[in-house]
Amino acid sequence: MTSAVELSGITKRFGDVVAVDNVDLSIADGEFFAMLGPSGCGKTTTLRLIAGLEFPTEGSLSIFGQEVGTLTPDKRPVNTVFQNYALFPHLTVLENVGFGLKMQGTDKETIRSRSMEMIELVQLDGLAERKPSQMSGGQQQRVALARALVNQPKVLLLDEPLGALDLKLRQEMQLELKKLQRDVGISFVFVTHDQEEALTMSDRIAVMDDGKLLQVATPEEIYERPANRFVADFIGQTNLLEGTVSDAETVILENGISVRAKNGFTAGTHVAVSLRPERAHIQSQGEFEEGWSHINGSVETVTYLGNALIYGIKLDWMELEVREENHPGVELHRPGAEITVSWDPEAISVVSD
Amino acid sequence: MSTSVEPRGWAKAALHVNGWFVYMFFYAPIVLLVIYSFSNSRNVGTWGGFTLDWYRDFFDSSNARGALSNSVKIAIFSTIISVALGTMAALSLERFTFRGKKVFDALLYLPIIIPDVTMAVMMLLFFGEFFDVLDALFGLGLRKGFWSISISHIAFNISFVSVVVRARLAGMDTDLEEAAIDLYASRWKAFRYVTFPQIVPGIAGGALLAMTLSLDDVVITQFVAGPGWTTLPVYVFGLIRKGVTPLINAVSVTMLVVSMLLVVLSIVAQRVRRSG
Numbered sequence: 001m002t003s004a005v006e007l008s009g010i011t012k013r014f015g016d017v018v019a020v021d022n023v024d025l026s027i028a029d030g031e032f033f034a035m036l037g038p039s040g041c042g043k044t045t046t047l048r049l050i051a052g053l054e055f056p057t058e059g060s061l062s063i064f065g066q067e068v069g070t071l072t073p074d075k076r077p078v079n080t081v082f083q084n085y086a087l088f089p090h091l092t093v094l095e096n097v098g099f100g101l102k103m104q105g106t107d108k109e110t111i112r113s114r115s116m117e118m119i120e121l122v123q124l125d126g127l128a129e130r131k132p133s134q135m136s137g138g139q140q141q142r143v144a145l146a147r148a149l150v151n152q153p154k155v156l157l158l159d160e161p162l163g164a165l166d167l168k169l170r171q172e173m174q175l176e177l178k179k180l181q182r183d184v185g186i187s188f189v190f191v192t193h194d195q196e197e198a199l200t201m202s203d204r205i206a207v208m209d210d211g212k213l214l215q216v217a218t219p220e221e222i223y224e225r226p227a228n229r230f231v232a233d234f235i236g237q238t239n240l241l242e243g244t245v246s247d248a249e250t251v252i253l254e255n256g257i258s259v260r261a262k263n264g265f266t267a268g269t270h271v272a273v274s275l276r277p278e279r280a281h282i283q284s285q286g287e288f289e290e291g292w293s294h295i296n297g298s299v300e301t302v303t304y305l306g307n308a309l310i311y312g313i314k315l316d317w318m319e320l321e322v323r324e325e326n327h328p329g330v331e332l333h334r335p336g337a338e339i340t341v342s343w344d345p346e347a348i349s350v351v352s353d
Numbered sequence: 354m355s356t357s358v359e360p361r362g363w364a365k366a367a368l369h370v371n372g373w374f375v376y377m378f379f380y381a382p383i384v385l386l387v388i389y390s391f392s393n394s395r396n397v398g399t400w401g402g403f404t405l406d407w408y409r410d411f412f413d414s415s416n417a418r419g420a421l422s423n424s425v426k427i428a429i430f431s432t433i434i435s436v437a438l439g440t441m442a443a444l445s446l447e448r449f450t451f452r453g454k455k456v457f458d459a460l461l462y463l464p465i466i467i468p469d470v471t472m473a474v475m476m477l478l479f480f481g482e483f484f485d486v487l488d489a490l491f492g493l494g495l496r497k498g499f500w501s502i503s504i505s506h507i508a509f510n511i512s513f514v515s516v517v518v519r520a521r522l523a524g525m526d527t528d529l530e531e532a533a534i535d536l537y538a539s540r541w542k543a544f545r546y547v548t549f550p551q552i553v554p555g556i557a558g559g560a561l562l563a564m565t566l567s568l569d570d571v572v573i574t575q576f577v578a579g580p581g582w583t584t585l586p587v588y589v590f591g592l593i594r595k596g597v598t599p600l601i602n603a604v605s606v607t608m609l610v611v612s613m614l615l616v617v618l619s620i621v622a623q624r625v626r627r628s629g
Contacts, residue, residue: 053531074537082535086528090550099546100536151536 002065004029004155004187005050010059012045019045021211022059027155027204029064031187032178034198037208038234043191044083044159046208050189051080051157064154074103079148081158085140087132093119093143094128100151118150122180138169145177149184156181158190162197174201195235199223207231229351232274239280239320240272240351251350255317259293263350271352277323279347282311282333288342299337313341383609390602397597407603417604420588427499427584428567431506436560438507439514440552446515447522448530464509465516473576476505480577497579505577506567513566514559521555522548561615568608 005027012020020042027033035043048054049061052073061069068076079100087096098115106114119128122142132140141161148156161177162170178201181188192198198205199219206216207230215227226232233240243253251261251273261273281289288294297320301312306326311333313320320341324330333339360368390408394401411417445451446458464472480501529551533543571586578587589604 051535053535073535074539080532080535082528082532084526084528086526086532088529088532088547099533099538103533103537103542103546147536 003027003062004031004064005189006062006065007046007049008060010046010049010056010061012042012049012054013057018211020049020056023208023211023213025206025213025216027187027189029154029187030185032181032201032203033187033189034202034205035189035191035208036195036198036205036234037193039193041208042211043193043206043208047080047157047159047189047191050155051078052076053080077154078157079151079153081141081144081148081156081161083159083161084164085132085144087140087143087147089132092129092131093124093135096132096143097146097150099147104151114150115146118146121149121183122146137165138173141165141173145180149180153186155187155189156184158188160191160193163192163194170197177201199235207234209234225349226274226351229272229274229353232272232349232351237277237321237323239275239277241275241318242270242272245269245271245350255315257295260345261348261350262345265350265352269352271350274349274351275320275343276347277310277321278308278325280320280322280341280343282313282322282324282339282341283331284333285338285340288340289344291345292342293345294340294342296338296340299333299335299339302333302335313339315341386602386609387606389599390606392599392602395598397599397602407599408607410600411603411607416583417585417588420583420585421607423499423583424568424585427503427506428564431503431510431567432560432563434503435507435510435514435563436556439511439559439563440518440556442511443515443518443522444548447519448527461515462512464512469570469572472505472509473573476501476508476573477576480504496582497577498582501577501579502574502582502584505573506563506570509573510563510566513562514556517559517562518552518555521552521558525551564615565612568612 003026005025007023007025010020010023010025011018023042023046025046035046037043045054049056050063052068052071052075056069059069060067063076063078073080088099091099094112094115097118098111101111101114116128119125122145124139124142124146127135127139132143135143141164144161158177162173165173174197177188190201199222202219204216204218205222207214207222207227209230215222215231217225217227222231222235226235229240232238241253241259243251243259245263245265245267246252246258247267248264249260249262250258251263251271252258253273259273263271265271281292282299285296295315297313297315299311300314300319303310303312308326309324309330309332311322311324313322322341359365389397389400391403391405392400393404393406442457442461446454446461480497484497484501525548529547530543533547534540538546568584569586570584571590574584575587575590578584583591585604585608589601592598592601592604
């Protein structure tokens with residue numbers, strides 16, 4: 001099957017700045033695909049390249065098998081939901097939604113009926129005659145979605161679609177976007193810097209940094225088996241324990257302790273063991289699960305979250321963060337308590353730069 | 354509210370006095386001008402009973418009527434051209450990057466900065482040479498008058514229009530144009546349906562300013578107007594030399610009314626757009 005979007009060897013330079021660096025990427029039809037990275041990582045530029053708002057310096061870009069690298073946006077079967085919606089302030093909701101059809105020369109009746117249909121789909125019935133300035137952020141977001149989807153694009157591009165909304169609305173819209181995507185059945189490619197948003201919403205995530213594509217995988221894979229140190233650190237919380245590979249089963253940490261850690265690196269490689277806070281356990285000193293790796297330390301801080309406790313643990317040579325679920329009967333450790341941190345050797349990952 | 358920063362007591366009173374003083378400063382001369390334009394006395398400062406004679410004189414005088422019609426023609430023509438050119442200049446500076454942009458940017462504002470007299474002398478020299486050259490080349494027999502005045506007015510009005518339009522453009526999100534292009538609009542359609550409606554208030558404001566400046570200008574116009582060609586302000590200026598009569602008041606009041614009508618019209622036009 002041909003991919004919905006296919007980038008091969010795509011590079012985009014602005015003068016001396018390399019915004020997107022030799023990216024190969026394939027997005028399947030009907031996929032909810034996230035592009036995740038810190039600001040300035042090239043994710044928005046990649047989206048704009050797909051939209052046709054920028055042209056690649058090198059490489060080829062195709063949409064459903066058709067090479068579109070140098071085509072203007074109007075020649076591409078994609079539409080964009082812009083970061084701050086970019087609704088036309090002088091037009092009503094109905095006129096905003098109908099804009100794309102009008103530009104394509106669709107007749108007035110069809111424009112009206114299809115726009116109204118789309119306005120209903122995004123649950124804005126009765127607001128068709130409003131101006132964008134008379135609507136809330138969430139409603140504007142829906143107008144932007146309707147305005148793009150009414151053109152029946154084969155791929156919908158979304159640039160930080162939920163960035164401007166407050167937390168509660170954002171969570172609602174996450175679910176709604178997901179549902180909308182299932183209903184219309186096309187691929188949604190969305191750019192975000194919020195790793196939690198990417199994890200909850202997407203079928204697959206592409207993690208970018210400094211113009212380069214670091215890993216493309218499902219949320220589980222990205223979380224469980226990060227491709228490198230940056231991905232491990234960027235996605236979720238983690239503790240990075242620096243060390244050197246001893247063999248395929250063992251890593252020697254900075255302080256000389258060797259821990260079991262399956263890895264694919266050659267002996268002597270400088271690596272980090274990524275230990276997620278919720279994968280580690282703390283118990284009174286000397287107690288740990290059979291077969292688990294363990295290190296002694298002391299409690300420095302305790303943060304009570306209600307459903308969980310976050311411990312700041314001081315080891316001889318570094319500090320760790322450990323998250324314990326607040327189950328009934330869980331043992332509370334006070335600051336200053338001498339404890340042992342332990343973890344299942346299967347629950348960690350080994351990453352290098 | 355207890356935290357209010359509204360002035361109280363003597364400060365409030367002083368502000369009121371100040372306010373009225375400013376109003377008086379602004380409007381007392383205008384009120385006097387209007388009153389004395391109806392005065393039946395040859396001396397400007399003396400009230401000689403009510404009359405409309407001065408207005409009759411003004412509209413009966415073929416010189417005055419001619420000057421008025423010249424002023425209006427030049428104002429309309431130079432406004433149209435300078436709005437078109439000024440808007441394009443504003444668009445090019447706000448939306449595009451090109452070689453020499455900074456220089457162009459700086460040069461564009463020159464007519465605002467340099468003194469009127471300097472500009473006037475420059476224009477005088479320019480038309481002296483330019484029309485001679487054109488004459489020699491094509492035998493057009495160009496005389497200073499409508500064209501030389503219009504071109505001069507266009508020359509300084511482009512700057513004012515572009516300043517006003519640019520301010521409006523700068524406040525407009527470039528995302529909007531990209532969104533239009535993403536929604537199948539060509540560059541022209543994006544301008545026509547998105548950019549233009551957004552900057553219309555700026556263009557209207559620029560046009561109004563240009564028209565006012567054109568109707569007002571004395572110094573430059575006087576230098577570049579040929580013999581037998583005059584605009585209303587230059588005509589008024591000429592009258593003063595012969596002695597001030599309430600005729601001048603009548604002419605001035607007419608100009609004032611026209612200017613105020615223009616302002617009111619533009620405000621109404623913008624209101625209609627907004628609610629429509």
